[in-house]
Amino acid sequence: MRLLDYKTIGLTMKIAVSGKGGTGKTTLAALILRYLLRKNYKPILAVDADPNSNFGDALGVKVQSTVGKVLDGFLKDKESLAMGVVKESLIDYKLSEILAEEKGFDLLSMGQGEGPGCYCYPNTIIRNYIEKLASNYKHVVIDNEAGMEHISRRTNGSLDVLFLVSDPSMKGIRTCKKLEDLVAELGLNIKKTYLLINRVSNETPPQIAEEIKRLSLNLLEIIPEDGNIIDHELRGIPMLSLEESSPSVIKINEAMAKVLS
Numbered sequence: 001m002r003l004l005d006y007k008t009i010g011l012t013m014k015i016a017v018s019g020k021g022g023t024g025k026t027t028l029a030a031l032i033l034r035y036l037l038r039k040n041y042k043p044i045l046a047v048d049a050d051p052n053s054n055f056g057d058a059l060g061v062k063v064q065s066t067v068g069k070v071l072d073g074f075l076k077d078k079e080s081l082a083m084g085v086v087k088e089s090l091i092d093y094k095l096s097e098i099l100a101e102e103k104g105f106d107l108l109s110m111g112q113g114e115g116p117g118c119y120c121y122p123n124t125i126i127r128n129y130i131e132k133l134a135s136n137y138k139h140v141v142i143d144n145e146a147g148m149e150h151i152s153r154r155t156n157g158s159l160d161v162l163f164l165v166s167d168p169s170m171k172g173i174r175t176c177k178k179l180e181d182l183v184a185e186l187g188l189n190i191k192k193t194y195l196l197i198n199r200v201s202n203e204t205p206p207q208i209a210e211e212i213k214r215l216s217l218n219l220l221e222i223i224p225e226d227g228n229i230i231d232h233e234l235r236g237i238p239m240l241s242l243e244e245s246s247p248s249v250i251k252i253n254e255a256m257a258k259v260l261s
């Protein structure tokens with residue numbers, strides 16, 4: 001278990017990835033983390049905020065336990081809902097135990113609770129815990145679940161960068177717009193929002209390009225359909241091991257260089 005002293009080690013940059021289901025959020029989050037690792041922008045905290053966790057697979061990390069499982073343990077005992085400082089510290093401790101430690105980064109997987117209990121109060125503790133935890137890292141990369149709920153529930157807290165990921169489809173683009181609108185409506189503290197169009201073979205269809213313009217989305221980069229990603233997926237190789245020359249890696253590296261410049 002890594003000993004964390006909750007001292008800020010410098011400015012932490014929080015980056016999150018959201019968008020429609022199956023557009024490549026997890027894959028691109030892994031490539032973003034890959035970029036940060038190669039640039040030596042360490043340590044990094046990876047957060048798998050998708051209850052159907054698979055960020056670990058993309059990063060080549062075996063996930064032993066999740067936040068959901070820890071909370072289930074606490075919620076089994078109804079009394080534990082009346083939590084005080086001691087219980088909160090205990091939850092903090094239990095959460096620090098489930099942090100998967102890798103070279104240059106740690107992974108925290110949210111998972112999901114199985115019980116019918118109310119997770120509202122513990123969720124607040126988790127949010128506080130992640131905020132405290134984040135200050136121990138140079139960068140935080142959050143892989144969100146598909147859809148809007150994590151935005152409406154404000155589970156990411158404040159963010160420096162939100163990447164909205166879409167495939168080259170009208171539905172994907174419009175989902176990104178809805179996410180952007182919701183962020184504005186709720187007044188979330190997100191400094192920059194960028195659009196990434198993923199899995200583009202050849203060129204972006206002109207209708208998609210027009211829709212992006214019409215909706216005033218902040219297009220940062222177009223990521224090509226990459227046979228190496230498909231090959232890695234089929235062979236069960238983590239996306240972190242993709243070669244520097246892979247078309248998707250080249251484009252994510254370019255995107256990140258722009259974001260961090």
Ligand SMILES: Nc1ncnc2c1ncn2[C@@H]1O[C@H](COP(=O)(O)OP(=O)(O)OP(=O)(O)O)[C@@H](O)[C@H]1O
Pocket residue numbers: 020021022023024025026027028050145146198199200223224225226227229230233248
């Ligand atoms: N640029 C790409 N080229 C080829 N295949 C890709 C690319 N990006 C993602 N994929 C593939 O698309 C599929 C979906 O990707 P991924 O799991 O990253 O999407 P997701 O948005 O995280 O999905 P979910 O909403 O289920 O969490 C995976 O099989 C992945 O390997």
Ligand SMILES: [Mg+2]
Pocket residue numbers: 025026027050054143144
């Ligand atoms: Mg995913």
